[in-house]
Amino acid sequence: MAVDEFILTALAAGLGLALVAGPLGSFVVWRRMAYFGETLAHSALLGVALGFLFGINLNLGILMVCVVVAVLLVVLRQYQRLASDTVLGILAHSSLSLGLVAIAFMEGLRVDLMGYLFGDILAVTPTDLYWIYGGGVLVLGTLIGIWRPLLSLTLHEEMARVEGVRVLPVQLAFMALVAATIALAMQIVGILLVISMLIIPAAAARAFARTPEQMAVIAALIGALAVVGGLAGSFRWDLPTGPAIVVTATAIFAVVTSARGVVAARF
Numbered sequence: 001m002a003v004d005e006f007i008l009t010a011l012a013a014g015l016g017l018a019l020v021a022g023p024l025g026s027f028v029v030w031r032r033m034a035y036f037g038e039t040l041a042h043s044a045l046l047g048v049a050l051g052f053l054f055g056i057n058l059n060l061g062i063l064m065v066c067v068v069v070a071v072l073l074v075v076l077r078q079y080q081r082l083a084s085d086t087v088l089g090i091l092a093h094s095s096l097s098l099g100l101v102a103i104a105f106m107e108g109l110r111v112d113l114m115g116y117l118f119g120d121i122l123a124v125t126p127t128d129l130y131w132i133y134g135g136g137v138l139v140l141g142t143l144i145g146i147w148r149p150l151l152s153l154t155l156h157e158e159m160a161r162v163e164g165v166r167v168l169p170v171q172l173a174f175m176a177l178v179a180a181t182i183a184l185a186m187q188i189v190g191i192l193l194v195i196s197m198l199i200i201p202a203a204a205a206r207a208f209a210r211t212p213e214q215m216a217v218i219a220a221l222i223g224a225l226a227v228v229g230g231l232a233g234s235f236r237w238d239l240p241t242g243p244a245i246v247v248t249a250t251a252i253f254a255v256v257t258s259a260r261g262v263v264a265a266r267f
Contacts, residue, residue, distance in 0.1 A: 006122070007231070013124040013132055014227030014245065017185050017197060020136040022220025023143055024181055025198035026205070026212065027174065030154050035085060036073065036175075037195040039092040041182050043069045044191045045099030048116055052106060059131055059183050066179030069095060074171055096191075119190030119242030121231075128187065135184045139177050146173050151212055189242040196246045197223060204253040207260045222252055 028037055044062045051061025069091060076087050103113070115123065124132075143150075149170050152160040161167055178198075185194045201223040202215065209215030229252075230245030 007235075009124055009126060009129065010121045010241070011227070011231060012129055013121055013188055014231065015224050016129070016132040016136050017181075017188050018201070018223030018227050019220050020139050020181055021185065021197045022201055022205070022218075022223045023140065023216035024177055025202035025223075026216045026219050027150060027154060028178065028195075028198050029202040029206070030212075033178075034195060034199050035088050035092075037178055037182070037198055039073070039088045039095075040066045040069055040175075040179055041191050041194045042092040043095035043099075044182055044186055044194075045116060046095045046102065047099075047183070048186075049099045049102035049106075053102065059135075062183040062186060063180055065095070066182055067176050070175035070179050071172060074168070074175060115190070116186065117190050117192050118240060119186065119188050119193060121188045121241045121245075122234075124187060132184050135180055139180050139184075142173060143177055146170055150174055189245055193242055193246050196249065197226075200246070200249040200253050201226060204249070204256045207256045223249065226252060 028034060043065050047062030047065035048058055049061075050056075050065060051058040054061070073087070073091065100113075149160065149165045150173075152163060152165055153167060153170055157167065181198070182194050185197060188194075189197055202219040204222050205215045205218035208218050226245050226249035229248035230241060233239055233248065234241040234244045
């Protein structure tokens with residue numbers, strides 16, 4: 001692959017992730033589900049291990065494990081005796097550790113754990129783009145389809161029930177979308193950083209947005225800007241690309257938050 005094509009493929013992958021993560025991340029922020037997303041992200045490594053073990057596509061392995069964990073979390077929320085953060089912590093660290101142990105037992109298999117943990121957007125191939133954009137279209141299409149009931153559920157769950165919103169199916173659909181996005185994003189920013197691309201652009205977008213739809217669009221734009229800035233910084237200073245993207249997103253959030261504070265203080 002030529003150098004120019006190499007860069008454009010990485011850029012296309014990052015922008016595809018940003019367009020999906022922005023709107024979905026807005027709901028993660030609104031619903032205060034960052035720790036839930038972190039739990040799904042940690043479970044992704046177990047999906048990688050199962051993918052190698054059964055010889056299936058790694059994205060499918062990650063998606064299946066994340067969906068199972070998401071459904072398990074929904075069920076546990078209905079019947080649990082432990083606090084939510086305790087259950088999330090148990091599932092997050094046990095699934096990550098189980099994935100690491102499973103990979104260690106696969107003799108003769110050489111796995112780039114750093115690539116899975118922190119991403120390697122520069123290793124994305126044109127075939128991976130089909131997964132990213134095909135999956136992204138499905139995620140965004142489904143999110144648009146459940147947008148209104150999910151927004152009602154986010155604003156006031158009891159009122160949403162009264163209005164006839166089918167709470168459990170909507171919750172499961174949303175969690176499945178988060179799981180699918182994590183599967184798409186793992187190669188770009190890695191398991192340990194993927195949730196940051198969901199919450200940081202969305203958190204920064206709150207300073208500008210006046211409606212939920214505006215926040216979703218602005219979050220996608222901020223995510224795209226972080227991808228461009230992170231790639232540029234990576235090539236300029238020879239930085240790890242996934243972390244560079246997250247650092248750029250964090251810098252944007254810091255600038256936006258500071259500017260908002262200054263404006264609020266003056267007026």
